[in-house]
Amino acid sequence: MSRPRPDPVQVVKQRRDTALRALASGVPYVRFLDINFDRRGDELTAVMSYDDKLIGNPHLPALHGGVTAALLEVTSIITLGWTVIWEDLESGALSLDALEAGRLPRLPKTIDFTVDYLRSGLPRDAYARARVTRQGRRYASVHAEAWQDNRARPIAQAVAHFLMPRGQT
Amino acid sequence: MTSDRIAHARSFIDQIPQARALGLEILSIGEGRAEIRMPWSADLVGDPETGVIHGGAVSTLMDTCGGAATLAHPAAPAATATMSLRIDYLRGATPGQAITAQAECHHVTRSVAFVRAVALDEDTRRPVATATGTFTMEPSA
Numbered sequence: 001m002s003r004p005r006p007d008p009v010q011v012v013k014q015r016r017d018t019a020l021r022a023l024a025s026g027v028p029y030v031r032f033l034d035i036n037f038d039r040r041g042d043e044l045t046a047v048m049s050y051d052d053k054l055i056g057n058p059h060l061p062a063l064h065g066g067v068t069a070a071l072l073e074v075t076s077i078i079t080l081g082w083t084v085i086w087e088d089l090e091s092g093a094l095s096l097d098a099l100e101a102g103r104l105p106r107l108p109k110t111i112d113f114t115v116d117y118l119r120s121g122l123p124r125d126a127y128a129r130a131r132v133t134r135q136g137r138r139y140a141s142v143h144a145e146a147w148q149d150n151r152a153r154p155i156a157q158a159v160a161h162f163l164m165p166r167g168q169t
Numbered sequence: 170m171t172s173d174r175i176a177h178a179r180s181f182i183d184q185i186p187q188a189r190a191l192g193l194e195i196l197s198i199g200e201g202r203a204e205i206r207m208p209w210s211a212d213l214v215g216d217p218e219t220g221v222i223h224g225g226a227v228s229t230l231m232d233t234c235g236g237a238a239t240l241a242h243p244a245a246p247a248a249t250a251t252m253s254l255r256i257d258y259l260r261g262a263t264p265g266q267a268i269t270a271q272a273e274c275h276h277v278t279r280s281v282a283f284v285r286a287v288a289l290d291e292d293t294r295r296p297v298a299t300a301t302g303t304f305t306m307e308p309s310a
Contacts, residue, residue: 028214029223053190056233057250064187065236065251066229073225077215107216110224114255 015096019089020044022099024078027107033067035074042086046075046128055123063121063155068146071128072158073113076142079130080108080162106165108140113160121155122148138164175199178240188233191226195237201274203237205230208267220264224256224298227268227288231256231300234270235284239304242274242282246306249282254302262297266290272300280306 006012016039024030024037033054038045048054048071056064085105088094094105130144140162147154179198182188182205191213196204207213207230215223232251239249262268272286282304288297 026217027223028212028217029225032212033225053186055186056188057248058184058186059248062250064185064229064232065254066225066232067187069228069232069254070223070225073228074223104217106218109216109261110258112255112257113224113228114253115228116253117251120250 015089018096019085019094019099020082022104023081023085026104027074029070030074030078033070033074035071037078042082044075044079044082044129046071046078048126048128050124050126060120061123063123063126065115065117065121068117068121068126068156069113069115069158071126071146072115072130072144072156073110073160075128075146076130076144076158076160077107077110077162079144080132080135080140080142081105083132083135084108084164108162108164111139111161111163113158115156115158117156119153119155124148126155136164140164174243174245175241178203178237178245181240182233182237185233187229191229193230193233196269198237198241201238201242202272203234203241204269204271205234205237206267206269209265214264216261219261221261222268224258227258227262227298228254228256230268230270231272231286231288231298232302234272235274235286235300235302235304238272238274238284238286239277239282239306242277244277244306246282247309248307249304250307252281252303252305254300256298256300258298259296262288262290263292268297274304277306282306
């Protein structure tokens with residue numbers, strides 16, 4: 001009994017990073033907000049780089065609540081999409097060429113989204129992570145949190161339900 | 170006094186950088202209600218395959234419209250911030266069409282404004298999304 005030799009680390013990293021880039025940067029609105037994803041293994045952290053156009057209250061100033069909600073929703077959708085493709089990606093069933101050519105797996109659709117604002121968003125970078133709390137064949141529940149300087153002091157959290165794309169589990 | 174408050178709400182919304190980035194346009198505002206239009210843009214697409222606008226942009230439209238309705242309420246606060254917002258996505262907005270949000274601040278206490286909103290595209294009989302939100306009543310800006 002011997003297990004197959006694992007792929008070299010560069011090959012594994014390149015495969016995962018290419019898939020993630022295709023998944024996230026294929027969405028125009030994700031580019032509009034300039035949200036990028038950091039990856040450690042399968043864990044994703046969204047990074048929204050500060051820009052003056054993200055401001056919703058110029059007097060404070062504070063990030064627009066809608067932008068904070070959008071960061072949480074983008075993070076939820078990409079994290080859920082990533083969870084869905086992870087196994088096929090690791091087994092090699094998913095073709096990277098197809099992903100790079102823009103043939104993306106269908107993304108989950110938001111059914112409802114509830115955001116809870118905890119603190120005013122400061123004019124600087126914001127981060128977010130999402131956790132898939134339940135993933136079924138048709139529906140998924142996700143919890144997401146956004147923070148800035150201090151991970152223990154989130155600026156907002158959200159819960160949401162998603163409709164999973166057909167033909168994917 | 171009423172027209173001052175409404176003018177204040179209008180100018181506040183018009184100065185929001187993110188509202189400008191989305192091209193938001195106030196169609197009407199008054200007495201605890203507001204109507205704001207977001208033109209369709211390829212930059213706001215959330216599903217490249219269908220051209221449907223991302224929910225995040227709809228959130229920003231709903232949030233802005235809810236805030237505007239709160240600022241235009243007869244018991245208007247000097248400033249407001251969103252406490253919570255829930256959005257139900259009833260269907261994908263038709264690609265190429267503007268989305269218009271209508272928000273109503275239907276109840277206020279000394280501390281909280283309660284808002285409901287609806288988002289419509291050109292097929293106004295079938296809403297794209299509905300929302301409910303709570304907003305703070307800030308005594309000073």
